[in-house]
Amino acid sequence: MSRPAGREPRRLTRWWRRRSLRTRLTVIAATAIAVSVFVAFQVASELLDWELQDTAEDQLRADSRVLATDAERAGVEQVQLPPYPGSGRLVRVILPDGSTRTPVGQPALPPVSGRAGRVAQGASADLMESNDSDEDGYRIYTLRAGDGAVQVARVADDSPINRFGFGMLLIGLLCVVGGALVGRTVARAGLAPIDRLTAAAVRVARTRVLDADIPDEGGGEIRRLIQSINEMLAALRDSRRAQRLLAEDAAHELKTPLTSLRLNVELLIRLDRRGTLDSALSAESRTRLLNDLGAQVAELSTLAAELTEVARGDVSDESTELLDLTDVVVAAATRARSRVPDIEVALDVTSVWVSGRPAALQRAVLNLIDNAGKWSPADQPVQVRLRAEGASAVLEVDDAGPGIDAVDVPRVFDRFYRADSARGLPGSGLGLSIVQRVVDAHGGRAAVARSVRGGALLRVDLPAAAPPAPIARRTVGEDTAAR
Template structure:
């Protein structure tokens, strides 16, 4: 197993990603909250300014001259603003006014006649420019209130309230540079605090990630050790019940499954090597004997025709045994690595098909079949192989003309299908019955018979895959009786009460 590098070039570590995402999240939250607060503050300040302007305009409407109105509003206590210190880049019109008339006054009062033309004003009225259509309309109708921004050119430095009077309208304007200065300072403060908050959150996120991911680092180190040492017996210590603990538990289970599979693979290879050694040795000896006889033909030392025919028959038999053994080994390996999917089926149909094939392979054996419907979810190929192996085993041990009884029934509880195959052979001794389903196991009486010892092992494997049980016993005639129990599905209820069929 080749280890991948911990970090790919150009990618951040998990610590860095957690810290970065935390900083971005905090920055976003701070930005949303701060900008919302700044906007609400701006709105409230301008609402207060508008209320003050309307109150001032009502007061100015009762004065006779702009100066009287200004005196009534105590404007003399308001300091002037020096724009030369506050703004460096002014529009040309604003720069001209600043050079000619000085800085804009904090408050301007201006009276309009019925046509909206200024007739009198306090100093600095040039900063307001000419009256706009809404104030002109108010002066003409002598009714209504208007709030608007004003200033030279596109520069809006005043907030203006226009209120109707008996002779036209009066305008009161207040300078907004102070408000805008406060808002700019507040915006800078918000940005500064947001930056510091994001920086602090990144540091905190790094620490949280380092602490929270420490178990994951331990798990990663353990996995890397297993990959490096190939030691499948390693067990990772599980602490707690969080996601990391669940991952460690799943890894331990995977290690157990891999260790079991590796042990089974090694056992299969060892058993196969042991079982193949004997037929291969016998096959090689017979081939060498035939080869030696051919080389001695010129000297007159030849094998008798009967001996030669016997050797050839032995070679054919040994080749067939090797072919069967290889096929069964392949079947076992396929069951382990590429399992067949489960599909709905009737086990009775599978048994019928296997019996048809067994009758063709064993014409000298009588197969007496009694079958009931058994609906289940299973592997058609695996179940067919399992039933045929049971039938081949029974036929192999039965005498010529013997009867193999095949019965498929539903258990009294209705939850399992029971397949029984009984023969009239010598039977299986009690000490051997628990072992007949093991790989390559052959009883002492069976070692003179052809076979690999894998047929019943395949039966046990298929049965275990379907959640069933297999056991060996004695038949009424004294032969062997092999029983397989498999769970049926809920669809089996439709066949309850129907009689079994015989053939």
């Protein structure tokens, strides 16, 4: 059964990817040296072959000229041929009739070629040719002499090339082995910081200890990698610290409403078991107790929702879109009225377009209105103003309450922070911190000041965006209220 054509390359690719970086570098170094040695061998062999051929041909021409001089003096039929030395040079005389004369005991040369015969007939002066048809190849030089021609030949000797190739093979093997060892050593030295980095990462993963930074060593890419991992560890430390603080603050904030809720429920259960619930608590007391229970449950629900919002770590999963901030403000004011019917919101808004996340921005505006509603007297509305100011969309929410003390201003947007004057009011201390996070995510700025009515003025500046088309400016007057 034949295998699919692409299976072997894929298998080789998977095998290569499973090798360690050190092994890959070693294989690459050895392969590069082997290829270099092979190319060098090919080039050197060609150069050596050309050099040997040139030398052999020069020697053949020199020997032929000596023999041709003798043949011209004595005639090709009578010239004295040198005895065969037993190896190396071979000679032959071509007579005018095409026959040949060779020394006694000399091995037979290949038959005279047609081109060599034409040299003997005077068609050309000389000829250099090769004959590889027999077991031994010959390099034959034919030179015109008198009425015929003389030939000097040598057996083509590949032994120098073979010896050179064998030597290059040994050198190549040594170079490949040496290259593999050098590549292994270089890879080990070069990857030593990576090994230490890996060990440190494994240690952090096993111990969960993020406090120790990895030593900054090496240079170039290695150093940048170590610095990046140290920055990642620092970010993880900050994230863990933030999670721990969030858990501690959440536990602290949950303790008071849970304790109060537990005490009230235990009181009801104890009186019910004794059968004295109706006699021990008047109708007014029961109503007040039930109202307290409802308020505590609502406070816990609000706190749980805000904790979930803060713990998510991002503003929202919704996408950014181009929107009119007026629609967001009006929707937030409507929600504030539905949640707390007694709150009165006076709107003075101008159409301003921004690029943002609608739900996150609405939550931020709602938190601002809710915060102002807690402080504003019943006969004084919460004023919400929206306008364009330069390249910014400016949102201001102010109340007629007592305002924020100067000592509390720097911490207004901190998580769970509540001024001493706000301890008795409902809330978790997370609303304004969520506002700060939403504003930061949109590239804006949040600030607090004192309003002209003596209360708190919370201001949010967001980068404005060009509207998708010419939009008529619309204004809702100060006397317009969302009730």
